[in-house]
Amino acid sequence: MSPHRIALLFNANKVYDRQVISGIGQYLKSTRVEWDLFMEEDFRCRTLGIQHWRGDGIIADFDDPAVAETLTHLPMPVVAVGGSYADDSQYPPNTPYVATDNTKLVRLAYDHLIAQGLQRFAFYGLPPSPGNRWAHERETAFLQMIDADGLEGMVYRGSPTSAGGWGRAQEDMVAWVKSLPKPIGVIAVTDARARQLLQACVVADVPVPEQIAVVGIDNDPMAQLLSRIPLTSVTQGAEEMGRMAAQVLHQMLHGGDCTNTRVLVPPVGINVQASSLHQPMRSPHVMRARHYIRQYACLGIKTEQVADYVGISRTLLEEHFKRELKQTVHQTILEHKLEMARAMLEDSSIPLADVAVRCGFTSLQYMYAVFRREFNCTPRQFLSMARA
Known part of the structure; x- marks a missing residue:
């Protein structure tokens, strides 16, 4: 019996996507399932020609709206992986979905900052775009937590990251950092944004974590290497998401009806480093x-x-x-x-x-x-x- 041909449509240049793929690989090894896997050679996620691909199933990142739109009506088993949504109508219809629990990611970061004795909080997110709906969910979760505690939360979305506009974007971020009431805890929507924030604090000469305590999301080793100040970060359950997605697809390939399957995967934990360990200083x-x-x-x-x-x-x-x-x-x-x-x-x-x-x-x-x-x-x- 020949192995099933499975396409993995992810942007494997990102740590989160690589961890999901790693989880898929772990499932295959632990169950001895034999799949013939297809991925783009340069690790980018391209759907061009996927409608004509003669395979047996697909696991894909549905945070990318182009991927979701292309795959929704394909006549083969498809398992979606992406962020969770408070509104059920935001999930793709008739498609099994394995999600990272955005609310719990933010909750873990928020509770950690509260435990440091902070009473002011802000969120550094992403500009609105169809591909950033997951970021908007995290921002909304943050604002709901702040509102429930009777506090005022500040949100800064900044600019899209581009080489040409980086100088102006950093100037704007430095101005925002200086304008914040202090001390304050800031949750960044990703480690990449957290690293930008740490850079802005250095430029603005604002002490971290005494005046601004920072928590990111992803626990990305690259962000740690590129940051002078070790970054506290929430670790997503991305590998578990990959394992679950592979398990669901395996069931579908053997006749299982998983159309209405939806799995929310909580974060693994939080890697606490210097960036968030706020200690009030008198001097x-x-x-x-x-x-x-x-x-x-x-x-x-x-x-x-x-x-x-x-x-x-x-x-x-x-x-x-x-x-x-x-x-x-x-x-x-x-x-x-x-x-x-x-x-x-x-x-x-x-x-x-x-x-x-x-x-x-x-x-x-x-x-x-x-x-x-x-x-x-x-x-x-x-x-x-x-x-x-």
Whole structure:
């Protein structure tokens, strides 16, 4: 019996789509189902000619309205994957649908910011467009939560991301960041938008997370790599969505009636990093200093450079640090470097020498000496104990 020919119509250049595809692959391996899979070579999602494709079934991203419109009436099993909707009429008719639960994604981010003691909140979304309906659902969920708590929520949609208009878009975002009442927690509709927001905070010289605490959605490793400040992010259940979509299609290929199947997949959890760990600071000098340290600690900065940035003497800055944080500026810099090193040690593909250099230690030997002094163990031993 020849394997079923299945088309996967996703934009696999996006982390969310790749995770869905990964979940499909996990289902195939765990069940030993044999499918002959078709995907575009460059990982883009194109529907051109799909009506003439001689296959047995399709799993597709229905957040793309062009895909949804093209596939709705195809005479073969189709499983839709996309965002959830509060209004049931927004789902495609007579099509099984596996959805990420947009309300729960936002709820997890919102509850986390509340737990940090924040009382003001904003949402950084996307401009309205047919392909951004999922973003509008997240924005609406945010506003409903704010309204239920009797608070006023601010929404900023910004501009579409394009190289030509990026300069103006960033200027507008910096102006919005400066205009926000502070302290405030901001939920970004994706990690990509969260990264833009963190950049705007750096340009605007607004401390994160003391004055603006940021949470993204996707837990995208690329966003982490490109951000100076580690980003807190909600992890979608995208792999589970892929597994569920594959399971539904498998049932349909064997005669199952899944026409009215609808599955809402909750988020996996939240990866908490520095961007959202709001700690109220009495001293504006400490607030500015920590903002600078988060950006440049791994570049080998010294206490004098931090004091110069803040605009006060080293002695006075040390007094503020001891009063507010019960530690010196140097200890705060070292603490940040060790935090970054511990995070990098999680990736066994990164050589220890590279970890030392990228975290601002003068040599691998010096990093070993610091770990022994601070934790009484080597970096690898520390990682093993943390995992135990």
